[in-house]
Amino acid sequence: MLRLIAILLLAYAAYRLARRWVRGRSAPRQVRRGAGGRIDDVMLKDPQCGAYFARRDGVPLKHEGGELLFCSPECRARFLAANPPPEP
Ligand SMILES: [Zn+2]
Incomplete structure (x- = not known):
């Protein structure tokens, strides 16, 4: 059981490293707006x-x-x- 956990942890660490590597190589990500991009934000009402x-x-x-x-x-x-x- 401990070995399984160790393997899972290793796999996760490798996954994180790979993702960082991929992200580091690509251009810095910009917030995509419009043109098919989705805005992930909450709309609020101005109280004024x-x-x-x-x-x-x-x-x-x-x-x-x-x-x-x-x-x-x-x-x-x-x-x-x-x-x-x-x-006050
Ligand atoms: Zn306003």
Whole structure:
């Protein structure tokens, strides 16, 4: 049983090495957008303007212990103006 585990570990390590080798030889991977590429991201709604945007494009703001995400720094600033953080 121990030998089987050792063989599996070795095979996994070899697999990881091979993958790193293949990746190192190819050009750096770019995030593919459009042209058949799929965008793997979550769409979020801006609490200020109601627009939808991808989570990775969001502008974060710490608010009341949580984190809000906005579509743009402008919306973040507008939200902050309307909801000023409580003074400590
Ligand atoms: Zn917005």
